[in-house]
Amino acid sequence: MDDAPASSWAQRALAHAVTLTNASPGRGSATQAETQAAEYCRSQLVSLGVEDIRQQSFLGLRSIWLFFALTFGLALVGHASFWLLAGPAGWQISLLVSLVSFAMSAFLLWRKLTFRDYPLRASLPHGPSQNVVAVLPPTGGVRSRVVLVAHLDSHRSVWIFASDLLLKANLVIVPLAIYGVFIAPILYLLSSLSHLAIFSYLAIPLTLVHFLGWFTGATADLGPFSPGANDNASAAGSLLALAERLRQNPPAHTETWLVFTGCEESGCDGMRVFLDEYGKDLKEAVFLDFELVGIGERLGYLQNEGMLRKQSIPADVEKLSLEIGQAFGGLQPLKAASFGAFTENGLLLERGFRSLCLLAFQKDSLLLPEWHRLTDTASRLQVSALGLAHAFAWRLIQKLEGEN
Numbered sequence: 001m002d003d004a005p006a007s008s009w010a011q012r013a014l015a016h017a018v019t020l021t022n023a024s025p026g027r028g029s030a031t032q033a034e035t036q037a038a039e040y041c042r043s044q045l046v047s048l049g050v051e052d053i054r055q056q057s058f059l060g061l062r063s064i065w066l067f068f069a070l071t072f073g074l075a076l077v078g079h080a081s082f083w084l085l086a087g088p089a090g091w092q093i094s095l096l097v098s099l100v101s102f103a104m105s106a107f108l109l110w111r112k113l114t115f116r117d118y119p120l121r122a123s124l125p126h127g128p129s130q131n132v133v134a135v136l137p138p139t140g141g142v143r144s145r146v147v148l149v150a151h152l153d154s155h156r157s158v159w160i161f162a163s164d165l166l167l168k169a170n171l172v173i174v175p176l177a178i179y180g181v182f183i184a185p186i187l188y189l190l191s192s193l194s195h196l197a198i199f200s201y202l203a204i205p206l207t208l209v210h211f212l213g214w215f216t217g218a219t220a221d222l223g224p225f226s227p228g229a230n231d232n233a234s235a236a237g238s239l240l241a242l243a244e245r246l247r248q249n250p251p252a253h254t255e256t257w258l259v260f261t262g263c264e265e266s267g268c269d270g271m272r273v274f275l276d277e278y279g280k281d282l283k284e285a286v287f288l289d290f291e292l293v294g295i296g297e298r299l300g301y302l303q304n305e306g307m308l309r310k311q312s313i314p315a316d317v318e319k320l321s322l323e324i325g326q327a328f329g330g331l332q333p334l335k336a337a338s339f340g341a342f343t344e345n346g347l348l349l350e351r352g353f354r355s356l357c358l359l360a361f362q363k364d365s366l367l368l369p370e371w372h373r374l375t376d377t378a379s380r381l382q383v384s385a386l387g388l389a390h391a392f393a394w395r396l397i398q399k400l401e402g403e404n
Ligand SMILES: [Zn+2]
Pocket: 151, 231, 232, 291, 292
């Protein structure tokens, strides 16, 4: 394998990312624009001469926000039952209805945020979506596998992401809303059993947070999608550039999978479908999930994630990644378990796969550049950031080769 400078490949990644962003603007989950993006990636792979290209079609959730409207709506029923039902129905009935509502809300959150099927799923709008999967064989026998992942869809540009200040505030509010679904019923139960009103008063701020969550969820889809240049056309472009390089310089013993997924933003339906079909063959593979790799001066990775069940990067994958990252000034770790976000890496870790989520950061901030914003446009992408991500992935493949 060659070790050419990454810059020319980064230019190729940039060109793909710009095309994806501008030709399929606002690639919402399970939309026509998302399908166009999938078709673009598939046609590029065909033109590179990749022979083993597979398509997975599925029905994916169109909006994570309607899911949150459902769960926080149930939480609001729980609050309202406690405060309003006690008079007409008695405190036992009001407490029971409240606890049942919170339990349903909590169960839905638990199932969704650990990437499992959940009740009432069919009541939320789904649409046709797809994954494009390509397998690039090595020249010799397969001794290791690497799976490069990029999601094709972009998020709604909801107000909570609109500025750094709002984002920082919501890094507190969103976890409070989610944990509040579990805390509020305990406070109401304590209040009823102890007859101390202070416990129920403590739940009032959670009512406001749950109202905010429900209102945001119910109205989010009235707004436009983010153009999705950094999140995540940068990743899809990176995979296509790597595919081209791998076609020219195939590894001897490392099989490379390229996975372009649909419906990541609404809860990783695409990756679930991928793992259901191919996961059993990839238990030993190293997954590299590209997220927002198009802006910034340094590379980083998610050390952990998972709102309701923390999952950490496997120690051997972290060690390998940090070794590779030394060539790029080190890898910045980000602990994401405590804030309300997920990636396909979280699903991979949840299911026991060896996975790393690669990100790029600006030098003075740990906020993800242009994350879910209307300003996430192609003109902001930086070829230097794409070069770092490309070089990291290339070194990872070389490293796996070297270990054979
Ligand atoms: Zn993303």
